[in-house]
Amino acid sequence: xxVPDVPALDVPVLDVPVLDVPVLDVTVPARAPWxxxxxxxxxxxxxxxxxxxxxxxxxYDAHDTxxxxxxxxxxxxxxxxxxxxxxxxxxxxxxxxxxxVGDTCGRHDTVGGACSKESNTLRYGHHTYSQHACVENxxxxxxxxxxxxxxxxxxxxxxMNVPVEPDGTLGIVDGISAPGLxxxxxxxxxxxxxxxxxxxxNNPCNGFDPTPVRMTVR
Amino acid sequence: MATSTTYAAREHARAQEGTRSDTMPVLPASDWPxxxxxxxxxxxxxxxxxxxxxxxxxxxxxxxxxxxxxxxGDACAHLLLFVEGRPWERLNVADTVKVLWNAYLGEGHLLLxxxxxxxxxxxxxxxxxxxxxxxxxxxxxxxxxxxxxxxxGPAPAGRELFTLAAAKHGLQPRDxxxxxxxxxxxxxxxxxxxxxxxxAGPGAxxxxxxxxxxxxxxxxxxxxxxxxxxxxxxxxxxxxxRARPTGPGDPLWQASxxxxxxxxxxxEVTR
Numbered sequence: 001x002x003v004p005d006v007p008a009l010d011v012p013v014l015d016v017p018v019l020d021v022p023v024l025d026v027t028v029p030a031r032a033p034w035x036x037x038x039x040x041x042x043x044x045x046x047x048x049x050x051x052x053x054x055x056x057x058x059x060y061d062a063h064d065t066x067x068x069x070x071x072x073x074x075x076x077x078x079x080x081x082x083x084x085x086x087x088x089x090x091x092x093x094x095x096x097x098x099x100x101v102g103d104t105c106g107r108h109d110t111v112g113g114a115c116s117k118e119s120n121t122l123r124y125g126h127h128t129y130s131q132h133a134c135v136e137n138x139x140x141x142x143x144x145x146x147x148x149x150x151x152x153x154x155x156x157x158x159x160m161n162v163p164v165e166p167d168g169t170l171g172i173v174d175g176i177s178a179p180g181l182x183x184x185x186x187x188x189x190x191x192x193x194x195x196x197x198x199x200x201x202n203n204p205c206n207g208f209d210p211t212p213v214r215m216t217v218r
Numbered sequence: 219m220a221t222s223t224t225y226a227a228r229e230h231a232r233a234q235e236g237t238r239s240d241t242m243p244v245l246p247a248s249d250w251p252x253x254x255x256x257x258x259x260x261x262x263x264x265x266x267x268x269x270x271x272x273x274x275x276x277x278x279x280x281x282x283x284x285x286x287x288x289x290x291g292d293a294c295a296h297l298l299l300f301v302e303g304r305p306w307e308r309l310n311v312a313d314t315v316k317v318l319w320n321a322y323l324g325e326g327h328l329l330l331x332x333x334x335x336x337x338x339x340x341x342x343x344x345x346x347x348x349x350x351x352x353x354x355x356x357x358x359x360x361x362x363x364x365x366x367x368x369x370x371g372p373a374p375a376g377r378e379l380f381t382l383a384a385a386k387h388g389l390q391p392r393d394x395x396x397x398x399x400x401x402x403x404x405x406x407x408x409x410x411x412x413x414x415x416x417x418a419g420p421g422a423x424x425x426x427x428x429x430x431x432x433x434x435x436x437x438x439x440x441x442x443x444x445x446x447x448x449x450x451x452x453x454x455x456x457x458x459x460r461a462r463p464t465g466p467g468d469p470l471w472q473a474s475x476x477x478x479x480x481x482x483x484x485x486e487v488t489r
Contacts, residue, residue, distance in 0.1 A: 066392045071312075072353025075412070076442040081351060082410035092377065092394070094358035107410070111321070111351065113312020118334030121483060122317045122476045135332070150305075152332070153395045154312045164406040168322030170315060 024217035030210040031132055031199035033141035036217065037062045038187040043101065043218050046195075047182040048159045050211025052175030054198040055158040056114045056134040058142075059089060059097045062190035065147060067091045071110040071154040081164070082107040083156065089185070092153070097191050102184035105177045109157040111164075112172055114138060115200045124202045137196035145192060157198075158183050160205050174204045241269035241453050250457065254285060257459045264458035270451030271372075273379035273437045275386060277302050280488060281463040282428045283341065286436075288401040290452035291420040294441045295400040296354040296376050298384075299329060299337045302431040305389055307331045311396045315350050317476050321406060323348040323398065326470060328477050329426070335484040336429040336477070339464055345422035347403030347415055353396045354380065355442040364449045373449035379437035387433050400424050402441040414443050429463050429484055463488070 023042070027049070028034040038044050046055055061067035070092040075081050077090055084107050087100040116135035120128040138152055159177040164170040199210050219233060220226040243266040244250050250265035263282065268274045270293065278284060286295045301307040310332040315321045317330055325343045328336045354376025360367025367375035369382065380394050401422060403415035428434075438454040440446075464470050464481060471481050 066390070070353065070396065072351065072396045072442075073356065073359070076352035077359075079412045079443065080410045081406055081412070092356070092391075094356040111312065112316050113310065116313075116332065116334070118332065118483070119310075119313045119317055119330075122313075122330070122334050122479045125479070148306075149332075150392050154310075162316075163408070164321050164410075166408075168320045168406075170321045171319055172316075 020218070022216045022218050024215065026215050027212050028195065028197045028215055030197060030212050032197050033137035034195040034197065034215060035141045035145065036193055036215070038191050038193055038217060040187050040189050043184050043186045044193060045102070045182050045184045045216040045218070046158055047180065047214040047216065048105070048177045049179060049214055050209070051179040052159060052177045052204070052207040053211045053213055054160040054200070054205040055213055056138070056196040056198050057156040057158055058138060058153070058194040060147070060192040060194070061091065061097065062192045065145070065151060065192065067093050067095065068151065068153060069097060069156065071156070074110060081111050083110055084108065089156070096188040098185040098187050100183060101186045102182070105159055105181040105183060107176070108183065109160040109162040110154070111170065112157055112160060112162045113154050114196065115198065120202065128202060131201065132199040134196035134198050134200070137199070138194060141194055141196070147194070157205070172203050172205045175207065241267045241272065254457060254459070261459040262457065263460060264456060266456045268436065268438045268454040268456060270453060271374040271439055273383045273435070274456060275383040275433070275435045276458070278428045278432045278434055278458060279460070280428055280431050281461055282458050283425055283461040284428065284434065284456070284458045285423055285425040286400055287421065287423040287455040288345065288417060289420060289455050291417050292450050292452040293438055293454040294402045294444070294451060295454050296380070296397045296437040296439065297400065298380060298394065298397045298435040300387075300389070300433040301331065301337070302433050305387070305393055305433060307333050307335070308393070308395060309337060309398070311350055311398055314398070317480070318474065321350055323350060323400070326473055328480055329398070330480060333483070334480060335487070336480045337432060338426040338428050339470055340424065341427045341470070342423070342425035345401055345418040345424060347401055347418045347422070349399045349402065349404040349441065351404055351406065351412065352399070352442050354399065354437055355439060359442055360449070374439055376437045376439045376442070379439060380435055383435040383437065399441060402444060404443065412443060414441070414445055427461065427464060430488060
């Protein structure tokens, strides 16, 4: 913001827009979980600080957590597997939980799910079993809200790139995100947002280098 | 027949035995008139025809083979699998497509749990029209599409049917993850867009092999992106028989490194 060229006054000149102070602005460390309740009408912006950092995300109706994000409902309602501006993130009862209202990355995944210690043994080998994984983050952070293993379903992967070839071959490939790119979600009802800042180091979902992400609520 | 007294009502009820319906279970299953080739009728453990808009469910022993047949060409068999007795381990669609590097189900595909194990393998498929992306319909979706999605109405929604099937195994709506479906195909374009490819026609079948003891839930209801304006779903034949699980000497065990490790993880807890 440009500071107006005015005579010096005996008061400080604000150099931030006073009406744009977020109610929450935190950095989630690399590999860490995070959660928050986003009230209806509030907007959550997730910023990819380091570039190509997958942010695994689950959504729950804050007042009835049996109603939660459904990848298949979201996909079949919009007729497309990629998420971007305009995508309505639907629940398992087909009700809107959040809407993507801003996206400077371009597209995001909701097919690939979360990494886990167990699936890592299949994808890469049993030598990876001791490594941290998104399901561990979801379980420990979910437990703070009374959620358990039965409550984990297919999740969103912000900033993750999962193309599908004509023969059905799909996989996590090099990302299309970059430092500073962001996605903004508007809550359509009070939503519990559960995040795993993905710790995966065996595929390009984090550029093989997990980095922090920023969460801003307005 | 009179039903004005308890005695008459009892006679009336008992006289109904032997009535045939196009959609019903046959008991014992060994009485099923047309067992699959090579299957001893005595090995049949489940024989049922499920109505369009209907559901069914069963516990299957490890090694059981389960054949689903789209009798008239407009069935859509939505499927959920749970480890019997430990339902928190269940079908994980994301892992099923991601670990196997393929979004499209077919012969040789493994249906994986969230614990890196094989719940079931696809051992035969004459359809090739299946879906892992769209899940099942909901009350809200079918009400938008058809004006009704209730169980007692003409267009029962998939999630409503799954809720009933799950309840009969002590499971609640929060136990229902995304499902897969057989017999109505969906393909993904380079831009991520979905194309509905419909069925392969009457008589197509898929055979699954239980690689762990399973609770199987099946909802036979129209695919959520079936473009036809009228709700359309026809009967599904369900047959299951005793067989044996995939072993280290079977080609399927070695078909991919990911699958081999999934079978190893499964063997660790089933031997």
